[in-house]
Amino acid sequence: MTMTTEPSLSPQQEAIVPMAAYAATGDLSRLNVALGQALDAGLSISDCKEILTQLYAYAGFPRSLNALTALMKLLQTRKEQGTADVQGREPGPVPVGEALLEAGTENQTKLAGAPVTGPLFEFAPAISLYLKTHLFGDIFCRDNLDWQSRELATVAALAVMSGTEPQLQAHMRISMNVGVSAGQLRHLVQVLAERVSLDASERAQSALRGQH
Structure with a gap:
């Protein structure tokens, strides 16, 4: 064996x-x-x-x-x-402006395996923006x-x-x-x-x- x-x-x-x-x-x-x-x-x-x-x-x-x-x-x-x-x-180099939001959204989707949506992000859209542009954009790029x-x-x-x-x-x-x-x-x-x-x-x- x-x-x-x-x-x-x-x-x-x-x-x-x-x-x-x-x-x-x-x-x-x-x-x-x-x-x-x-x-x-x-x-x-x-x-x-x-x-x-x-x-x-x-x-x-x-x-x-x-x-x-x-x-x-x-x-x-x-x-x-x-x-x-x-x-x-x-x-x-890391993207800036709209390109950063696009890259961060793409990174978040790849990491999670699907687009990240839900009631929390509708309730507090700012946190969704920060996640996409900063965490998954600035950092993960x-x-x-x-x-x-x-x-x-x-x-x-x-x-x-x-x-x-x-x-x-x-x-x-x-x-x-x-x-x-x-x-x-x-x-x-x-x-x-x-x-x-x-x-x-x-x-x-x-x-x-x-x-x-």
């Missing part, structure tokens, strides 16, 4: 999980460790900056700014210690980080926060839509349990179970 190995996260993808989780909770001491592990695993400086910047959309500006400050300080320390971290590439990595970071951040279960379920689906396998998401659940918290792992497990 041939044994098949379930797909798992790469070392770089695995390193995103605790980094995003601790950035989202503001646990800077554990974040510092996770950032060092992420850089050692092969994530570039650009990768880390992009993940921590994107997280403001899910965890708020204060947590994102504090996490970026922690990264900046860690990079300086590592440089002084003789560690040459890979810079990585900067993103290409930045091409220096792939969508799978963005979604792994988002799922980890939402899993570690309480009260975000509907969004966590949605991003489990989105992760699958952009090519993250169920096996890789089970690996993410395991990483949360081993490196973050059982509560976060259980929330992620429940959201993943809801996809079947």
Whole structure:
């Protein structure tokens, strides 16, 4: 009998999980460790900056700014210690004006698997516009980080926060839509349990179970 190995996260993808989780909770001491592990695993400086910047959309500006400050300080320390971290590439240009709205709407549809509509967006059309133009436009049009990595970071951040279960379920689906396998998401659940918290792992497990 041939044994098949379930797909798992790469070392770089695995390193995103605790980094995003601790950035989202503001646990800077554990974040510092996770950032060092992420850089050692092969994530570039650009990768880390992009993940921590994107997280403001899910965890708020204060947590994102504090996490970026922690990264900046860690990079300086590592440089002084003789560690040459890979810079990585900067993103290409992002559309503006009407082209940004069109690109963001297209990105949102691809990620969700269908056009995103509903009573909430009719009740508060401004939030729909902000999602399309800013989150799925300004952020998801930045091409220096792939969508799978963005979604792994988002799922980890939402899993570690309480009260975000509907969004966590949605991003489990989105992760699958952009090519993250169920096996890789089970690996993410395991990483949360081993490196973050059982509560976060259980929330992620429940959201993943809801996809079947």
